[in-house]
Amino acid sequence: SAVISQKPSRDICQRGTSLTIQCQVDSQVTMMFWYRQQPGQSLTLIATANQGSEATYESGFVIDKFPISRPNLTFSTLTVSNMSPEDSSIYLCSVQIPLLRDTQYFGPGTRLTVL
Amino acid sequence: QKEVEQNSGPLSVPEGAIASLNCTYSDRGSQSFFWYRQYSGKSPELIMFIYSNGDKEDGRFTAQLNKASQYVSLLIRDSQPSDSATYLCAVKPTGGFKTIFGAGTRLFVKA
Numbered sequence: 755s756a757v758i759s760q761k762p763s764r765d766i767c768q769r770g771t772s773l774t775i776q777c778q779v780d781s782q783v784t785m786m787f788w789y790r791q792q793p794g795q796s797l798t799l800i801a802t803a804n805q806g807s808e809a810t811y812e813s814g815f816v817i818d819k820f821p822i823s824r825p826n827l828t829f830s831t832l833t834v835s836n837m838s839p840e841d842s843s844i845y846l847c848s849v850q851i852p853l854l855r856d857t858q859y860f861g862p863g864t865r866l867t868v869l
Numbered sequence: 870q871k872e873v874e875q876n877s878g879p880l881s882v883p884e885g886a887i888a889s890l891n892c893t894y895s896d897r898g899s900q901s902f903f904w905y906r907q908y909s910g911k912s913p914e915l916i917m918f919i920y921s922n923g924d925k926e927d928g929r930f931t932a933q934l935n936k937a938s939q940y941v942s943l944l945i946r947d948s949q950p951s952d953s954a955t956y957l958c959a960v961k962p963t964g965g966f967k968t969i970f971g972a973g974t975r976l977f978v979k980a
Contacts, residue, residue: 755915785966796972797913797957846912850968855901855920856961858968860912 756781756849758861766867767837774833775864777847782827785850787858788820790843797846803830837868871896871962875971883979888945890974892958895939901961902934902941907973908954916943916956948978 757780767773777786788800801809801822809822823831834841847861872895882888890904901920905913919925919932919941931944941960945952955973962969 787967797970799967802967844912850966855918856966856968857901857903857915857918858959859915863912 755854755857756783756851756859758847758849758859760845760847760861760864762864763862764865764867766869768869769838771837772833772835773837773866774831775845775847777830777832777861779828779849783849783851784827786824786830787848787850788822788830788832789846789848789860791846791863792843800832800845834866837866839868842866842868871960871965871969873958873960873969873971875956875958875974877972878975879977880974881977881979882948884948884950886948888948888952888976888978890943890945890956890958890976892941892943892960892971893939894941894958894960894962894969896960896962896969897936897939898963899936899939899960900963901968902932903959903961903968904930904932904941904943905957905959905970906952906954907957913957945976948976950978950980952976953978 759778761776786803789797801811803809803824821833845864903918904916907913925932929946933942957973958971
């Protein structure tokens with residue numbers, strides 16, 4: 755398995771500001787994913803982050819709004835830029851473990867509220 | 870479009886009963902299948918994965934896979950109120966690196 759930590763665990767931000775969420779894994783992984791989940795809703799994949807290459811964004815998500823860094827095999831950041839109340843959500847980091855049939859493990863999440 | 874379908878529920882069962890959660894998927898060549906549990910306000914946690922036709926048991930949980938019918942299920946025996954959560958079915962399709970998650974089924978176990 756994998757142990758994943760995220761910082762911050764929660765934050766309240768003002769409209770128009772940006773927040774960077776950090777994700778740290780206890781082992782080296784190739785595939786990392788960033789998801790968003792509204793309360794009571796399903797997971798929505800924002801992007802896939804591979805070390806050494808540009809992140810791949812899903813339809814409806816753009817790099818200017820959600821820039822991602824992946825400087826090494828254990829760490830990634832997601833920035834939510836120029837925030838609006840519609841960005842209020844839980845943001846989840848996830849990693850894929852190939853040796854476990856590509857099982858994905860999730861971090862504890864970051865609860866973001868934008869006022 | 871590769872899809873994973875689950876009944877949103879809520880599924881309500883009495884304490885001690887068997888809860889049966891079902892999932893269908895569209896990609897016939899999918900190889901790996903996962904069940905996650907998500908408590909309200911928490912992140913998904915892996916219950917088990919299965920990749921061969923048939924049953925796989927882990928404690929009170931049994932995953933069942935039928936690739937011919939493109940159907941995977943999760944049985945929870947002796948359901949407890951602490952099992953009340955949303956259960957996500959996930960499928961790793963062929964030819965891609967992204968796992969597809971269902972929308973989840975809410976389970977409520979009545980004491």
